[in-house]
Amino acid sequence: MFDSKNPQRTPISELGEFGLIDHLVKNAKSKLPNTALAMGDDAGLIDHGAYFTAITTDLLVEGVHFDLSYMPLKHLGYKSVVVNLSDIYAMNGTAEHITVGIAVSNRFPVEALEEIYEGIHLACERYNVDLIGGDTTASTSGLMISITATGRVEKAKATKRSGAKDNDLIVISGDVGGAYMGLQILEREKQVFIENPDMQPELGGHEYILERQLKPEARKDIVDLLHNLQVQPTSMIDISDGLSSEILHLSKASNHQFNVYENKIPIDPSIYTLCEEFNLNTTTVGLNGGEDYELLFTISIEDHDKIKANPHLSVIGYVKEGSGANLITRDDKVVELKAQGFKHHE
Ligand code: ADP
Ligand code: MG
Numbered sequence: 001m002f003d004s005k006n007p008q009r010t011p012i013s014e015l016g017e018f019g020l021i022d023h024l025v026k027n028a029k030s031k032l033p034n035t036a037l038a039m040g041d042d043a044g045l046i047d048h049g050a051y052f053t054a055i056t057t058d059l060l061v062e063g064v065h066f067d068l069s070y071m072p073l074k075h076l077g078y079k080s081v082v083v084n085l086s087d088i089y090a091m092n093g094t095a096e097h098i099t100v101g102i103a104v105s106n107r108f109p110v111e112a113l114e115e116i117y118e119g120i121h122l123a124c125e126r127y128n129v130d131l132i133g134g135d136t137t138a139s140t141s142g143l144m145i146s147i148t149a150t151g152r153v154e155k156a157k158a159t160k161r162s163g164a165k166d167n168d169l170i171v172i173s174g175d176v177g178g179a180y181m182g183l184q185i186l187e188r189e190k191q192v193f194i195e196n197p198d199m200q201p202e203l204g205g206h207e208y209i210l211e212r213q214l215k216p217e218a219r220k221d222i223v224d225l226l227h228n229l230q231v232q233p234t235s236m237i238d239i240s241d242g243l244s245s246e247i248l249h250l251s252k253a254s255n256h257q258f259n260v261y262e263n264k265i266p267i268d269p270s271i272y273t274l275c276e277e278f279n280l281n282t283t284t285v286g287l288n289g290g291e292d293y294e295l296l297f298t299i300s301i302e303d304h305d306k307i308k309a310n311p312h313l314s315v316i317g318y319v320k321e322g323s324g325a326n327l328i329t330r331d332d333k334v335v336e337l338k339a340q341g342f343k344h345h346e
Contacts, residue, residue: 040253041161042090042238045153052153056087062142070186073112075214076145077119083240084149085127086218086293090238091160092226093153095218097132098124101146103139116145127220157232161253164235164298168319170258171233173222173294173312175266176243177282180289181274182206182213208270216293222312223295229306236297242290245339247325250296257322260337262329264316287327288340 015023021039030038036052037045043056060066060080068076081098088095100120104113124131129149189201203210218238226233235254237246243265251258265286275282298319299307307313317328325337 037160042087042236043093043149043151045091045158051155052091052093052158054088054091054093054151054153055148056084057146057148058084058087059144059146061144067186067190068143069190071214073115074119074122077116077121078123078215079119080145080147081120081123081127081129081149082216082218083293084147085123085129085151085220086238086240088149088151089218089220089223090236090295091151091153092157092223092233092236093151094223095127095129095149095151095220097130098147098149099132100134101136101144101148102134103137103144105139105142108143127218157227159233159236159297161235161237161250162255164250164254164256164258164319165300166256166319166321167301168234168256168298169301169304169315170247170260170296170298170317170319171307172239172243172266172296172314172316173219174292175268176239176287176292176294177267177271177285177289178209178212179216179291179293180213180285181271181278182209182211183291184274184278184280185210186213206270206274208268209274212292216291218293219295225310225312229303229310231299231303231306233297233299236295239292239294239296240290242288242339243292243296244287244325244337245290246296247337248339250298251323251325254298254319255323257320258317258325258337259320260317260325260327262327264314266314266316283327287337 012020025039028039034047035044036047037043043054045052045054058080060076060083062068066076066079080100084098085095102113102116120131123129185203185206189203192199193201235250237249239246247258247260262283265283267282267286271285272282275285304315308315327335327337329335
């Protein structure tokens, strides 16, 4: 609670999300010898001798993370599991168990919760994860779902955000920007509907990006693939906030400079035409879109041959000694990458 003896009121916006987290946990000290990794990565790690257990939590709030006017409840349940599993895979681990906390107001009937759980069960089935508990409570303001996922990580395979080295290659799975463009379509059709409720939403032809937004998948297949190819990433993170922001997280945690080629950023062809329609810059969408749940990682240059022919993986740049991150543009200019947006020095 707000302490009346300390009348200082600092707006949260002054610190920003990551500044706030740093501020809150700066005095936390691990006491237990089996706490192997605390805060600052995609999941915490607990040492069990032969292996690590990874633990992560994500909270989804109605009106902030999802809009029920276009998010089907089943998809919401599915997505809320997937976004957590993605953080376990980002440690190069295998997700195993989840617990589900749900806060719901009385405007939701039992059937609505059943639909959410259909999605939760489907994700558990698809990713071979067991639901083992949770908590259910009333809410005065909308729906909230908080999921905690645990997983098992082989010690030799555990991959943190730190660990990228000089000359490493930067690799990304799948493509980026789709989830964001899916959201643009959904928001546009929502506005059309608000202005004219007789209009049917025009969603046809946008299946790929709508699925990226409404029913994302976590890249368990990439963790398995890297295992089969015998590639040990030197650092890894999942792309929840946007490629740019995640590159900067890896760069900061690894204390190295990340250099990314604009023309190597994997973007689905359908996004190019759509960006023109929405008057958006494709690279900006690819860098800052967010919610793609792809894996971004670095590998030793010696492993390049093992991954280079793989259609699921793109090498987008390289690591050097130094700090921060740069975008090498199509016309060979070097531009400093920022978490949100980038400026062309022209
Ligand atoms: P991700 O995008 O991988 O889910 P976040 O950006 O949500 O990670 O969080 C960044 C780091 O801060 C993570 O290591 C997370 O565990 C930690 N963190 C976030 N919120 C809190 C909190 N309220 N208390 C302690 N640690 C937190
Ligand atoms: Mg993450």
